Amino acid sequence: EIVLTQSPATLSLSPGERATLSCRASQSVSSYLAWYQQKPGQAPRLLIYDASNRATGIPARFSGSGSGTDFTLTISSLEPEDFAVYYCQHFYGTFGPGTKVDIK
Amino acid sequence: EVQLVESGGGLVQPGRSLRLSCAASGFTFDDYAMHWVRQAPGKGLEWVSGISWNSGSIGYADSVKGRFTISRDNAKNSLYLQMNSLRAEDTALYYCAKVSHDYGDYGGTFDIWGQGTMVTVSS
Numbered sequence: 186e187i188v189l190t191q192s193p194a195t196l197s198l199s200p201g202e203r204a205t206l207s208c209r210a211s212q213s214v215s216s217y218l219a220w221y222q223q224k225p226g227q228a229p230r231l232l233i234y235d236a237s238n239r240a241t242g243i244p245a246r247f248s249g250s251g252s253g254t255d256f257t258l259t260i261s262s263l264e265p266e267d268f269a270v271y272y273c274q275h276f277y278g279t280f281g282p283g284t285k286v287d288i289k
Numbered sequence: 290e291v292q293l294v295e296s297g298g299g300l301v302q303p304g305r306s307l308r309l310s311c312a313a314s315g316f317t318f319d320d321y322a323m324h325w326v327r328q329a330p331g332k333g334l335e336w337v338s339g340i341s342w343n344s345g346s347i348g349y350a351d352s353v354k355g356r357f358t359i360s361r362d363n364a365k366n367s368l369y370l371q372m373n374s375l376r377a378e379d380t381a382l383y384y385c386a387k388v389s390h391d392y393g394d395y396g397g398t399f400d401i402w403g404q405g406t407m408v409t410v411s412s
Contacts, residue, residue: 186351217396228384240400272333280333280335
C-alpha cells in the first residue's frame with residue numbers, strides 16, 4: 186500500500202506570503218496525485234488533480250508540481266480564505282496526514 | 290445542481306452492523322466511479338473504499354477489508370457501504386465522493402463530496 190507523507194505538519198504564514206507544501210509518496214505514483222483544501226465543518230474541496238491541473242474554479246494562485254514520489258503545492262500569495270488544512274491524495278485513494286496553514 | 294446526500298449513520302454498538310447510503314443527483318451517475326472517505330473527529334481524511342462505474346473494479350483500505358462492502362445501484366443513482374463487525378475506531382464522519390474523471394476502474398480524484406453522515410461506534 187502506498188503511503189503519503191506531508192511536510193510540514195503546520196505552516197504559519199501571513200497573508201500575502203508564499204506557501205510551499207510538500208507531499209512524498211512511498212513509491213512512484215506517476216502523476217496520479219491530487220490536492221484538497223478543507224476548512225472546519227466543511228467537506229474537502231479539490232484543488233489540483235493529476236499533480237498539476239487546477240480543478241474547475243480554483244484560483245491561479247494555486248499550483249501543483251512534481252511526479253513520481255515528490256510533489257509540491259504552492260500558493261503564490263496567501264489570501265485570508267486560504268488558511269485551512271491541505272491534503273494530498275493518491276489516485277487509488279490514500280490520503281496524506283495533512284498540512285495545516287495557519288495565520289502567523 | 291450536482292449533489293450527493295449521505296444517510297444511514299447513527300450510534301451502534303461494537304460488533305454490530307450499519308448500512309450507509311448516498312443518493313446522487315445532477316449528473317449521470319453510471320458514468321463515474323464513486324468512493325467513501327471518512328474522517329474521525331479532529332483527525333485527517335481516510336479513504337475507505339471505491340467502486341468503478343459498473344462495479345467491476347473495487348478497492349478497500351486495509352483497515353476495513355473483510356468487514357465493509359461497497360456497492361452501487363445505477364438504476365437508483367445510489368451508492369452504499371455495508372459495514373459489519375464495527376469497532377470503536379470506525380467512529381467517523383463518512384463522506385460519499387464522486388470522481389472528477391472516469392478512468393474505467395475505481396481510481397480517480399474527487400470533485401464532488403457530500404456533507405457526510407456520522408457513525409458512532411460505542412457501547
